[in-house]
Amino acid sequence: MSVLDTIYEEAKLNPQRVAFPEACNEKMLQAAYETGKEGYIYPILVGNESEIRALCKEKQYDTEVFTIIDIHDEDYRKKLIQAYIQLPTALLKEKALNRRMENPLYFAMIMEAVEEADVTFAGIDNTTGEVLLAGQTFIGLQPGISTISSIGLCDIPGYKGSEGSLLAVGDSAVCTNPTAEQLADIAISACDTVKSLLDWQPRCAMISYSTLGSGQGELIDKVVEALHIAQEKRPDLAIDGEFQLDAAIRPEVAAKKVNRESKVAGKANVLIWPDLNVGNTAVKLIQTFGHANAYGPMLQGFNKVVCDCSRGAPVSEIKGNVVISAVRAAGSKQ
Template structure:
């Protein structure tokens, strides 16, 4: 069974509630309709309900079973605002609650904050920066996390690693040049994200141009310090480095280059790039030369599952990202 087949099976066993806040976008309409028809999620589209219905008719999309949350309904907004303003540590004053409840993206996050939905999904029309800022303000960061990051999973045809064709990676989309403390958080958070999606025991390799002391310098030291910091944050996780990529994923190379016991070297199932330059280039190299699918990137570090999709993603890829987000939400409830 492929990763996506397994994730779809798990999502259908316990459909999560998903709020979409770009309901006048044709792709979002199709995604919500497909998820609902397939029993993969319980979908709500937040926005101007009349405009959403008109767009659905124009695009020929059947929204049967999809809830519409109308932010132009003043009575409904007021009822929701009264529920939201009494939550512990409410991020807004009374007038602010009502103002944000009438904005589609903010309303979706607010619904998530009080438990009306499990996942918020968007990013086609809204910028990544806006999504992250709203998520930080309304949802908040997970305990012990001070930075939002992203993770993904490669599916590389013909490659046989420790998990077959699959390999987790982070961060290629959010943190530009993380210091050692942020890099440690990325490693720990990514380990948990990938474990939630796959059920693996994560083995995280912190990548560098050096393997286990083969080179020295500021860039290498940053990765070494990140490994040490990650061990302090989560001593139960298998996180090691600094490793070059081949030493991280190939047992034969690790045997020659890593002269100490390591549960990660040669057997990594998650790799952590040292900065976004390496991450962005690395992902595109694997996609173009390895003909790989790259699932994600998935935002991580929030108290709940906040998604930011690529505006160029086709509908099947968006559906897959929502389904994976739902499985992450299932795992979050089990913690």
Template sequence: MFLLEEFKDRAKRNPKAIVFPEGEDERILKAAVKAVREGIAFPYLLGDKDKIALKAKDLNLSLDGVKIKDPKVECKNEKYINFYHTLRKDSFFSPKMAEALLRKPLNFGALMVKCGDAAGMIAGAANPTSSVLKSSMLIIGLQKGIKIPSSFFIMVTKKTEVGEKGTLVFADAAVNPDPTSEELVDIALTTANNVKKLLGWQPRVAFLSFSTKKSASHPLVDKVIRAAELARQRAPYLLIDGDLQADAALIPEVAKRKVKESKVAGRANILIFPNLDAANIAYKLVQYLADATSYGPILQGFNLPVNDLSRGAKVEDILGLTAITVVRAQEDKNYENTGN
């Protein structure tokens, strides 16, 4: 909980406007009210105003400080239609097309972020990750030089001897099923950059495999070895190693036996998994069997902050991700002019 409180404290120093496309969801509504009460963010809820007001009344919640926009009404707003037109830059645009697209809350929320009405978007409580990604790719777009969006989880464990006093970052555990070597590089470098900003760490990046330093020969191992080599070429200033098995990446005694010289082995704080199977299974096992706390998935690679919720997210999960989204907006120069 200490890490979450730290994010909340940082968010309170300079709260930002955050848009929630699933504003009629009870959990979102409760989290938005808490965000206002704690001074973390200025929430925008998207949805039917009457339905949201009625639900708030039933839950005995005050909507003071919470703004509501109905995409079915706002999609006709010339401000948003014209802004979307500037994004399209093609001959197939029509106001009717824009109106139809912006009626969808995910698209409208993404446009609010893109045009500066909000500093970030949080969705996924009632929509699959694929839908959140689709709207974000369409309207917000990817950062220059980044070919794919990706994600990471912050894992807070009780094993204080690993990572940063027990805290590790896992990537990519939510987005890319089977990344190529080149895509693994994108995932690793984007994660390292965001971790440095968000957590203030010196990144120590381990590309994980079932092999340590070519102890096994297989195309899957070759993919990881190549990714580590390419990552070192693109970012010689970062501490990067791989191929490493998980124990060689995390445990100094094992690293001494398996790896001759490495500034990462036995000390890794960022774990890059070879595919989504490995990463997703690992984070859930650590979360439930080791009683670890996880924060995420935190989406990355987009021009502006977008974050995805698990559809099983609780109110406190949403509040925590709200604080993280605000902090990301504070830390990146691209987001300086966005807010309430």
């Protein structure tokens, strides 16, 4: 059974409410309908109700599968606004909220902020920047985290690591050249993500071209500083480095290169790249030569689960990311 099959099974046991603010996009609507009808989520369509119902009728979708939220329903809008402005993290007042709630993306985020939804899923009609801005404005960042980043899950045939064929990697999509502080945030968020999604005990390696001082230079210095920041912020997490890739995941290499006790060396299940050049290239190498399935990128760092899917993603991939997001939301509640 693949990791995605396992995640699908888990989603079915505890379906979450997923808000779709791009409900009139045909691919997004199909993904919402199929994941809802198959029992993985409770899909919430957010937008112009008459347009949504017309598209559902055209596609012959049973609207009983959905909860349809009309952004022009004044009573419900007022209910959301009153609930939102009571939040200690609220950044906007009633007038500003009313204006922004003409946009289904913002409407859905406010629903999630006041616990009327568990996930907001977008990214085809809205840009990544728009999704990130809405998420930061209404969902906010986790305590102690100031960086939005991403993590991916690689299922690598033939790889026998500490979690079998699975390896979590980040950031491969969002932060171009993170500072030491941002790199520390990425590592912390990645640990929390794999805990909520896979119930792993994360062993997180900060990757570099050096292992424990075998090399020198400012690129290594950044990774070492990031490690110290992460360990100080979250001493409960097993985050270690700086390690070369082989020292992070191969016990026999770690035995030669890491001459001290480490909970991570040789058995890392989470790898943190030093920058996007490394991360993007590494994932493509894993996919191309390792023939891996790579799931994600999953946004992390928000107080709740916010998703930005690829504009070119097929429906099958969107469905997988919807289900992953729902399982993350359920895990984060625990």
